[in-house]
Amino acid sequence: QSALTQPASVSGSPGQSITISCTGTSSDVGSYNLVSWYQQHPGKAPKLMIYEVSKRPSGVSNRFSGSKSGNTASLTISGLQAEDEADYYCCSYAGSSTLVFGTGTKVTVL
Amino acid sequence: QVQLQESGPGLVKPSETLSLTCTVSGGSISSYYWSWIRQPPGKGLEWIGYIYYSGSTNYNPSLKSRVTISVDTSKNQFSLKLSSVTAADTAVYYCAGELMATIYYWGQGTLVTVSS
Numbered sequence: 238q239s240a241l242t243q244p245a246s247v248s249g250s251p252g253q254s255i256t257i258s259c260t261g262t263s264s265d266v267g268s269y270n271l272v273s274w275y276q277q278h279p280g281k282a283p284k285l286m287i288y289e290v291s292k293r294p295s296g297v298s299n300r301f302s303g304s305k306s307g308n309t310a311s312l313t314i315s316g317l318q319a320e321d322e323a324d325y326y327c328c329s330y331a332g333s334s335t336l337v338f339g340t341g342t343k344v345t346v347l
Numbered sequence: 348q349v350q351l352q353e354s355g356p357g358l359v360k361p362s363e364t365l366s367l368t369c370t371v372s373g374g375s376i377s378s379y380y381w382s383w384i385r386q387p388p389g390k391g392l393e394w395i396g397y398i399y400y401s402g403s404t405n406y407n408p409s410l411k412s413r414v415t416i417s418v419d420t421s422k423n424q425f426s427l428k429l430s431s432v433t434a435a436d437t438a439v440y441y442c443a444g445e446l447m448a449t450i451y452y453w454g455q456g457t458l459v460t461v462s463s
Contacts, residue, residue, distance in 0.1 A: 238408055240391065271448035275392075282441060282453040283392065289449065326392050330448035334405040336382075336394040 241266065241327055241339035248345040254315040257342045259327030260308060265337055267308035271330035274303060274312045278323045286325075287312060314344070322346045349374035351442050351454035359436075359461050365429040369442030369454060372423065376400050379444035379451070381425045383416060386456075387438040397445055398425055432461045 242260040249255040259266065259274075266272055270290045275283035285294050287303035290310060300315045310329070314321055327339035355367035369381065383395040396406035398416040406414045410429070418425040429436060437460050444452035 269448070273449045275450070282456050283450070284453075285449065285451060289447070294451075328392075328394075328448070328450070334397075335407060336445075336448055338384075338392040338394060341391040 238331055238335060238337050241329060241337055243325075243327060243339040243342045245340075246343045246345065248347055249314075249317045250347045251317055251319065253317050254313060255317060255344065257312045257314075257325055257327075257344070259310040259312070259329075259339045261310075261329055261337070262308055265329040265331040266305065266310050268332070269330045270305065272303070272305060272310040273328045274301075275326045275328065276321075276323045277326065283326060317346055319346050349379075349444055349452045351444065351452055353440060353442050353454045353457040355457065355459070357458060357460060359432055359459060360463050361433055361461055362431055365427070365432050365436060365440075365459055365461070367427045367440055367442070367457065367459070368424050369426070370422075370424050371444070374444075376418070376420055376423050376425075379446050381416075381418065382443045382445045382450065383427045384441045384443055384450070385436075385438040386441070387435075393438075395427065395429075395440075434461050437461045 274287040277283040291303040331337040377400040380397040382397040398404045413430045415428040439456040441456045442454040443450045
């Protein structure tokens, strides 16, 4: 069970859109529509942003959206804002009732 | 709104057993799978395992030989034991509420340092 692969960092200017990829295998991301995304500010607990690939919890801005193609899931942040600067982690069901997280991506707002 | 609070020693000696407890409030302990997740300083998240209120458990294969998660429904608590710890087990440990492979609720996290 290896960690899902994410880019170490992604950056964008305010108002721009950015996309974070999350690459797994046919044993996790590719087999289940059970990918979630979490935002983590320094010193804080992660916060759920997207679940089941593309669903948004109540209270999460519609600037956040998720998708999946094959073994790769993606999180897109549109209309980038200063408050979006944080670490982002994907997570997938990996079979046999286990979960696997991504390596994490640091988003910087220029 | 479900709230989770971790408690336990912040310092554990190498080769000893790390023990943490999570208290669940604001919701029924039978509504979710209760998980432990850890994050070494400056690193990413790692899922440790979960327990259901019935007592059924599942663990990360990489930690399975050292992990035990238990539940006390009368106290609305669940606990983590990690044996034979080393410096590599130094991390912030989060308790969490999970459903359908989604972590809906997180505790604030507690730093456990393994050092003599």
